[in-house]
Amino acid sequence: MTHTKTKIQLSYFSKKHLKGCFSWGYSLLFVLVVCLTLTVASCKSEVINNSTAKTQNAPSNLTRVVRIGHQRFGALFYLKAKGSLETRLAEIGWSVEWTEFAAGPPILAAIGKGKIDLGYAGVAPPIFAQSDGVPFVYIANDSALPGSIGIVVPQDSPIRTLADLKGKKIAATKKTAGHYLLIRALTQGGLQLKDAELVDLPPAKAREAFVRGEVDAWAIWQPFLAQLQETMPVNFLTDSDGLINDRNFYLASRSFASDFPDIVKIVMGETRKMAVWITRNPERASRFISARRGIKRTTARILTQSRSYDLLPIQDSAVEEQQRISEIFFRLGLLPDRIWIEDVIWKQRLDL
Structure with a gap:
């Protein structure tokens, strides 16, 4: 590379003036170096914090959120009222966002649109959702309860x-x-x-x-x-006695279940604890939900006693029954193609 030498006419500057310029230049250089050092240190600190956040599963300033859709019945409804899931997840830097739905189809639609991560629905909504290509998986199920x-x-x-x-x-x-x-x-x-x-x-x-x-x-x-x-x-x-086994399912976005299996297991574990408590204490549970959610005591009692409050790892019998129901919908022309329930069962094991 060729450099062009520039001749500087020092005669234009007095020694005093020149000394002042160099003094001012050194001061400016010192300030720039200090600022640059602080900036690099700040960036380095931020990278360390981000790395720590990932290692510690998100500190409070980077809290992750699990979004749960529920209906006005079931163990999730009671779990929301109690607030114990929030306490459990806060220990590892997660929070909970609850959304109530009137029925199962909008819960599956919300999963499909990426608006919620977990949900709860009866026998039919997941079948239609699978047919529509919603990316979800069955996580667990309640026991069948005819007559509800x-x-x-x-x-x-x-x-x-x-x-x-x-x-x-x-x-x-x-x-x-x-x-x-x-x-x-x-x-x-x-x-x-x-x-x-x-x-x-x-x-x-x-x-x-x-x-x-x-x-x-x-x-x-x-x-x-x-x-x-x-x-x-x-x-x-x-x-429904003798016609259908009114069973409900716990469902999750396929991506969420794949990326955060431990969070899914924690949510299911806390839900099962609540389900066991309701089953063992139906009268206390009806008083609890009546007081917390403003439901009439008589309605709360019926609500508590009309369902089977448990949570089981997805059962073969439930999968088989879902397949039979899907075949009926298909034969009636309500599904465009035959589906296979086995294709959307979560492969992780729930140790409950």
Whole structure:
């Protein structure tokens, strides 16, 4: 490289002036060096903090969040009210974000959109979600509890048998256990799904339509059933006993379960502790949830006693039954393709 020498005319500067310039230059250089040193030290400190955060699984200023979707029943509902999961996860730098949903389908939709990490739903929603390509896995299940949902009509309704539902309007939330119960009940009554008019409504809207007489019957689950019975007398056409095993599943985003299996296991462990406590103390549990969530004591008691509060590693019998249900939906044309439940079972072991 060729350098061009520049001749500086020192005659323009007096010695005193030149000395002052060099003094000022050295001062500026010193300040720049100090600033640069502090900046490098600061950056180095930040890298160390980030490394420590990863090693210690996120300190308080970098808290990770597990987002859980729940319904107004089940052990997760009670666990949220108690707050013990927050205490457990805070020890390792995690917090909890709870979201309540009226039914299972929006919980699966939220998992699919990346809005929540874990959820709880009945037999039908996961089947439709799998068919729609939602990336989730089954983590655990409750024990089957026949009789916890039903099809009701107003007490003064002329409808007395399942066969009487022909040509009637029946409120049900599509892609839920209520929807599946309706299919099974109509079959038992010698009817097909096309023989009645299914009015697809979420539980709150369905209740309004039922009370106003805009629909003839309603396929619904707890606690909405108990809340309805507090306001008006109804007759049961059938419950789920002998038609479906009303089982619920704990579900997780596939990516979250893969990236944070230990967090999934902690959440499931704390949920199971709560489930065991509810089962052993149903009256105390009903008082607890009534006080914490503003539910009437009678409704809280029904809510507590109408479900099976436990949590089991996903069972082969549950997988087999889900497959049978999916086959029925497929044969009815409600699923575009056959699915295999085994494809979305979490492979990790839950030591509960």
